Amino acid sequence: MLTYSFENLEGDSLYIHLYKCIRADILSGELAPGTRLPSKRSFAKHLGVSVITVENAYSQLQSEGYLYARPKSGFYVSAIETASLPVPPQAAPEPAPPPPPSEQIRVSLVSNRTAAENFPFSLWARLMRDTLSQQREALMDPSPAGGIMELRQAIFHHLRQFRNMSVQPEQIIVGAGTEYLYSLLIQLLGYEKKYAVESPGYQKLSRIYASHHVACAHIPMDESGIMISQLEEQGASVAHISPSHHYPTGMVTPISRRYELLAWANQSPGRYIIEDDYDSEFRLSGKPIPTLQSIDGGERVIYMNTFTKTLSPTIRISYMVLPPHLLRAYNEKLGFYACTVSSFEQYTLARFIDQGHFERHINRMRTHYRALRDGLISALRESSLGSRIQISNADSGLHFLLTVDTALSDQELIHRAEALGLGLSCLSQFYPQAQPGPQHTLIVNYSGLRREEVPLVAELLERCLAEA
């Protein structure tokens, strides 16, 4: 009869040890397919263990399919074919080598992260506690696909009050980031359509479209925004644009081009405009630019915005506003998806908006960013670079353009800056290879700077451009 030693259990229970011994013999072929195993009782007696130990081991082996039972006859070894297969490595594979350590960046104008000290942490923590104590039952219900109604209603009030948009809360679809919502939109609008992005433009967009295997056209911009003749020429159906504040140029699309865009979209039933309004809250002078969505009478515009940019990268909540006919299509085709945002964070954000904290936070941040921008611009103007720089589009959003008079190429400029510990990006990097952009225009993302870092930025830029 089969014999196994129970001397070295290595922390296993008796039945797991027995299970492992038998399994090893089956996998090695020691126990051939079809072999009948000893009866539980006699095997237990033979091994000096209890019947229940053998029973548990047999039962586990049977669950996993190493043994099969024949009624009134006992357990038999299954036929298992492993010979042709690669053997799993004993240890886990080595991790991929980490990316090479980047230069020591002391201060960066590339990142648009916001400074931790600006997020109202204690307030947020209190609202979270309120959510936990007051929404206990509701938190156990899965969120509806488009998000919980409390949050959609809060966003609806916000849009009405601050963006002058008339929509129904049901039209608002909440998701874990705009990138996720783009993916939903491709599923909704169609994989066969051609999607147009701005050139220059936010580079991730074309990567996202490429990653979803849909055709993507890069549409050049003139001084009013995306060129409609090019939309027509390249056969685009969906124009993905940021009319309130273009990245990286900071340009605002004027009303005439907006109406031309709507006219383009209304010419053919399958055409749509995705209006990415990602940081319109941070227009630093005058009132916010009205949305394309609010002048769209033909249900052509899908409005999008995110709280990640306005609140904190830790809050991954974005939303889109679907025109009524697309909402019906969404409910029918995509309503089966689970919402990607935890209802806990949705309830907390709804409170945050409803109690007026969001508005206050935006106002506080605008004041903060305005001071930061003004300080940085003064520092640059008063530096030795003063006569060699031109600043443009500084009113909207959290970056401006800085054109410098230099003999350096953009590549050289960036490398020099990095060597000094300054992270820089240039407008020319936002053009596709086929359409080279203007040189010597830096994109100054200042949202992540601390005030005390402003002199350092000016100094590093001075050194970077010294004698060049």
Next chain:
Amino acid sequence: MLTYSFENLEGDSLYIHLYKCIRADILSGELAPGTRLPSKRSFAKHLGVSVITVENAYSQLQSEGYLYARPKSGFYVSAIETASLPVPPQAAPEPAPPPPPSEQIRVSLVSNRTAAENFPFSLWARLMRDTLSQQREALMDPSPAGGIMELRQAIFHHLRQFRNMSVQPEQIIVGAGTEYLYSLLIQLLGYEKKYAVESPGYQKLSRIYASHHVACAHIPMDESGIMISQLEEQGASVAHISPSHHYPTGMVTPISRRYELLAWANQSPGRYIIEDDYDSEFRLSGKPIPTLQSIDGGERVIYMNTFTKTLSPTIRISYMVLPPHLLRAYNEKLGFYACTVSSFEQYTLARFIDQGHFERHINRMRTHYRALRDGLISALRESSLGSRIQISNADSGLHFLLTVDTALSDQELIHRAEALGLGLSCLSQFYPQAQPGPQHTLIVNYSGLRREEVPLVAELLERCLAEA
């Protein structure tokens, strides 16, 4: 000169009122394109407002493109073409009609929601507070695409200890729900591939593949799981399966079929297996079934699991384990995506796992579900239905199959149950139309039941099947 009344401001500031008046006249054509507007000074005097009011109004109109400026000449009306466009409705459109109210369901065996009282709320709240106070700075950093390392390390330890899986934390990719991860996998593995799902099976999967415009094959199951001959015949490249616990049958794929599946996947370089291990933690007897991933020596298996099922629907965190060569492809092709889970919830979950709470919660829930299952099965066996029912696959996961001896069709059964206030689903609903499944087998999802509801379930089932 232009004249506007400032008597009825409707809460607007003077400059906004003036801006709106001029804008209306431009849009109506009252102010023709090319018209030169009065100088700020003379217009201010004429209207009896300050120069700054006119300046702000002009500036806003210029930002939005209603006016353009000519140096040393003044502001002119832009040409705006709106005639051909549909006019936006005055009020927001009516919301889509709500879905018809469903029958009054008193108790449901359809939903797999978990009961709120089982989630360790106060503990979770405490860990959230810890995260807020201890990870303040880190929370402001965007999460890496695959998730924060703390969480990936916690999952890595969990997988090693409880699933006997040897992987590197880097191989673990965190996302907001498995549905989102499927979408990433399609982008990673390819849109041109044919994806195979189990038939019968979890119906959402084929909807997700269809929604992503990829080919999807329904592979029939035999008594050991998905049929390999059918995978070959239908030309599938990716098999999406749940070998530890098939939904809805509850079947466990035996080891012999597992090796056959691996052999199939190893035959051709583009073949993969997605191993959906969604509720393996809740196997109610014996030890957990080892994963396919742990016997995969050929980097063919992508392992997936979720915390939504084990913890609470409010926690929308899932993960997948990529084999090394796919991890490299992921980093290259999809590493630019932002992580879809808020880092706040990631840190909190990492704490929950690291401090042993996850393990304790699973153990407590297994005890809870075992008692619930045993109570329900006893109640059914002791009811007047005792002799007409057969229960199968009750050991794994949070549902079992209940086959009843009845003359009713499944449709009639479901309607009768609904009329009594009992939500029911049948195995036959999980087959595609072309492959009708067996009749009279109910899927009893008991995870959302409260213990005191068990007698009601038995009573309603009795009444539903009375004289039928």
